Amino acid sequence: MLHAANVVYLYGGHVTSWKNDHGEELLFVSSKAMFKPPKAIRGGIPICFPQFGSHGSLEQHGFARNKFWSIDTDPPPFPTTSSNKAFVDLILKPTEEDMKTWPHSYEFRLRVTLGPGGDLMLTSRIRNTNTDGKPFTFTFAYHTYFSVSDISEVRVEGLETIDYLDNLQNRERFTEQGDAITFEAEVDKIYVSTPTKIAILDHEKKRTFVLRKDGLPDAVVWNPWDKKAKAMPDFGDDEYKHMLCVEAAVVEKPITLKPGEEWRGRQELSAVPSSYCSGQLDPQRVLQGS
Numbered sequence: 001m002l003h004a005a006n007v008v009y010l011y012g013g014h015v016t017s018w019k020n021d022h023g024e025e026l027l028f029v030s031s032k033a034m035f036k037p038p039k040a041i042r043g044g045i046p047i048c049f050p051q052f053g054s055h056g057s058l059e060q061h062g063f064a065r066n067k068f069w070s071i072d073t074d075p076p077p078f079p080t081t082s083s084n085k086a087f088v089d090l091i092l093k094p095t096e097e098d099m100k101t102w103p104h105s106y107e108f109r110l111r112v113t114l115g116p117g118g119d120l121m122l123t124s125r126i127r128n129t130n131t132d133g134k135p136f137t138f139t140f141a142y143h144t145y146f147s148v149s150d151i152s153e154v155r156v157e158g159l160e161t162i163d164y165l166d167n168l169q170n171r172e173r174f175t176e177q178g179d180a181i182t183f184e185a186e187v188d189k190i191y192v193s194t195p196t197k198i199a200i201l202d203h204e205k206k207r208t209f210v211l212r213k214d215g216l217p218d219a220v221v222w223n224p225w226d227k228k229a230k231a232m233p234d235f236g237d238d239e240y241k242h243m244l245c246v247e248a249a250v251v252e253k254p255i256t257l258k259p260g261e262e263w264r265g266r267q268e269l270s271a272v273p274s275s276y277c278s279g280q281l282d283p284q285r286v287l288q289g290s
């Protein structure tokens, strides 16, 4: 399915492409990615639901990224619907077979919107439709793979002084230093209760990605670096240099929904020239801008 500069797969409800006005791809997708079951697509924006990571009884990152979604032909109204935007609505509901692994009935509606300025917005609405009166609990992430020129030239701003759980150290809790984050080794951190705006500055490309999020308190930052890259069959040995995952998420405090309740989580991405943060990469200006 094509929407201007935007490609969405029914497999996984997965956005695999987002381009700017010059036709440049802004999301990373591995040259070794497979676009069919049983593995999730390596790159783009996998949806992690109802479990982020391996903490829990389900497969890593849950099953939503490995299911075929459907087009939602009659989505309930969105309060923010505006006519000059291109969007597509997808829906995921469990089959009887699915309910053997996760015994809950739900409706997961995903709206993918391309704004007039080229911004990419993803809104998830998850409703508990259990008829047995039971609540369910989940964690969630938009596992976005940003395309970057060279990881060693990239910095992330907005997570300074924030607490994180280090996935490389059994989710032990630490506090990030006061400086912007740079990369020189494997990183796999869950920043908790972060600001709603995070900037990813690609110095070489003179491009800044701005991620805004709502309903998603946490942010995961991941780069596998060289050793883990080699161990991943669907990822090129050197591809870690050209990607960075910054993932709007709910991990530390899972969401619980009673029957009839709905949760909403939204992520908005924009890509702007780095001159936008004039005064050269001044974090205050990036984070306060617009």
Ligand SMILES: O=P(O)(O)OC[C@H]1O[C@H](O)[C@H](O)[C@@H](O)[C@@H]1O
Binding pocket: 040, 053, 060, 061, 167, 188, 189, 220, 221, 222, 245
């Ligand atoms: O290989 P996957 O199942 O797609 O997971 C890829 C990565 O996703 C997240 O960023 C996790 O924090 C990492 O621990 C994991 O390695």
